[in-house]
Amino acid sequence: MAEGAVEARLADQGRELDDETRHAVRAQAAATDNIGLFFGEDIFIAIGSILLMVGLLAASGITLDPLHLSLWAIPTAIAAFLIHGTRLLLFDRRLKAARAGSRAP
Amino acid sequence: MIKLSLVYLLAGLVFAAFAVFSALDRSNAKRFGNAAFWGLVAASFLVGDRLGDLGNGVLVLGLGLLAGFGLLGRGQPLTTSPEERRRLSEHFGNRLFVPALTLPVVVALGVLVLKPLTIGGAPLFDPKQATLISLALAAVAAVVVALVLLRQPIVSPLQEGRRLMDTVGWAALLPQMLAALGAVFALAGVGELIGQLVTAWIPLDTLFVAVAVYCVGMAAFTVIMGNAFAAFPVLTAGVGLPILIKGFGGDPAVVCAIGMLSGFCGTLMTPLAANFNLVPPALLELPDRYSVIKAQIPTALPLLIVNVVLMYVLAF
Numbered sequence: 001m002a003e004g005a006v007e008a009r010l011a012d013q014g015r016e017l018d019d020e021t022r023h024a025v026r027a028q029a030a031a032t033d034n035i036g037l038f039f040g041e042d043i044f045i046a047i048g049s050i051l052l053m054v055g056l057l058a059a060s061g062i063t064l065d066p067l068h069l070s071l072w073a074i075p076t077a078i079a080a081f082l083i084h085g086t087r088l089l090l091f092d093r094r095l096k097a098a099r100a101g102s103r104a105p
Numbered sequence: 106m107i108k109l110s111l112v113y114l115l116a117g118l119v120f121a122a123f124a125v126f127s128a129l130d131r132s133n134a135k136r137f138g139n140a141a142f143w144g145l146v147a148a149s150f151l152v153g154d155r156l157g158d159l160g161n162g163v164l165v166l167g168l169g170l171l172a173g174f175g176l177l178g179r180g181q182p183l184t185t186s187p188e189e190r191r192r193l194s195e196h197f198g199n200r201l202f203v204p205a206l207t208l209p210v211v212v213a214l215g216v217l218v219l220k221p222l223t224i225g226g227a228p229l230f231d232p233k234q235a236t237l238i239s240l241a242l243a244a245v246a247a248v249v250v251a252l253v254l255l256r257q258p259i260v261s262p263l264q265e266g267r268r269l270m271d272t273v274g275w276a277a278l279l280p281q282m283l284a285a286l287g288a289v290f291a292l293a294g295v296g297e298l299i300g301q302l303v304t305a306w307i308p309l310d311t312l313f314v315a316v317a318v319y320c321v322g323m324a325a326f327t328v329i330m331g332n333a334f335a336a337f338p339v340l341t342a343g344v345g346l347p348i349l350i351k352g353f354g355g356d357p358a359v360v361c362a363i364g365m366l367s368g369f370c371g372t373l374m375t376p377l378a379a380n381f382n383l384v385p386p387a388l389l390e391l392p393d394r395y396s397v398i399k400a401q402i403p404t405a406l407p408l409l410i411v412n413v414v415l416m417y418v419l420a421f
Binding site for chain 2: 023024026027028029030031033034035038039042044045046048049050051052053054056057058060062063064065066067068069070071072073075076079080083084087
């Protein structure tokens with residue numbers, strides 16, 4: 001999807017996507033997928049990592065409600081969204097700048 | 106009262122169905138390997154509590170041997186063709202998302218509404234396992250909704266489930282195995298040993314240093330082990346529980362939740378988490394196999410610092 005978007009934007013300018021940029025976009029897309037998965041999934045109460053924490057603490061005599069664990073995952077999820085979102089905006093701006101630069105002779 | 110044993114029975118029967126369908130699938134040259142693998146998983150769910158520790162250990166070794174010798178193949182479940190799928194997706198449109206969205210809604214209902222319910226004085230759900238029971242209930246509800254809405258044969262969910270499991274292969278059990286490995290490490294006292302090593306080198310009497318050691322330790326240990334599930338029991342037994350929770354009186358929910366997420370920062374940086382970090386570059390045909398890790402590190406490091414600060418502020 002990301003690749004297609006960049007390609008379409010370039011096509012509007014009558015240009016093609018070079019391999020280096022294509023690979024950079026793909027790597028960013030895969031990274032974004034991982035980051036969204038890791039820091040988003042813990043907000044759901046029935047996911048493996050939450051159940052692991054509940055089980056381990058129960059073995060140590062501490063009873064916890066899964067809901068509390070997932071609530072306390074929200075601040076980090078917001079931080080992950082802000083940090084990675086900012087990086088993606090900068091990445092996009094860099095792509096645009098590189099394009100503008102390469103258009104000038 | 107609905108207990109966890111019912112959920113185990115349900116999961117066991119699903120895996121048993123995968124095993125039977127695998128054995129009957131002549132398109133897969135290694136069909137008996139698949140059948141044995143999913144059969145063993147089914148057995149651990151259905152009769153695991155009667156096998157004893159040794160029996161279950163042998164079962165896990167059997168799973169490891171089947172996977173390690175490459176005895177698992179990929180079947181071709183009888184299911185829709187790509188053309189049929191395109192036609193169906195055009196017909197149903199966004200209604201296709203309804204079964205998937207049923208799941209979180211029913212889980213939330215189960216935990217918030219059904220959990221406090223009692224019938225004749227006895228709770229409807231085993232209160233300690235309400236989350237897992239709700240998840241199983243939600244899975245069944247989502248399958249029923251999908252069957253009613255999409256009008257596919259009743260065997261489709263099982264065949265599609267088998268297709269998914271065959272695609273993921275033995276790696277589907279990796280998180281459970283690594284969590285078990287971490288638990289074994291913790292039982293063997295690796296956690297205490299690490300706790301002693303750390304306290305011998307770094308004075309953990311200031312709160313901020315202790316928080317930083319736990320969070321950075323989770324990330325570093327995850328980089329070494331390849332998975333936060335394996336690092337969590339060790340570091341929590343060594344540093345989190347004795348020092349942060351019992352010593353400084355931190356809120357266990359905050360310490361554990363943010364500790365685990367610090368481990369995930371480590372997962373973003375390690376080539377050992379191959380399924381996340383090395384498989385995508387291969388699938389996307391990237392020339393640099395570390396390109397996804399390189400794209401992740403600039404997010405993982407600041408996020409680790411954020412986690413340290415968040416735990417310091419929120420847990421105490």
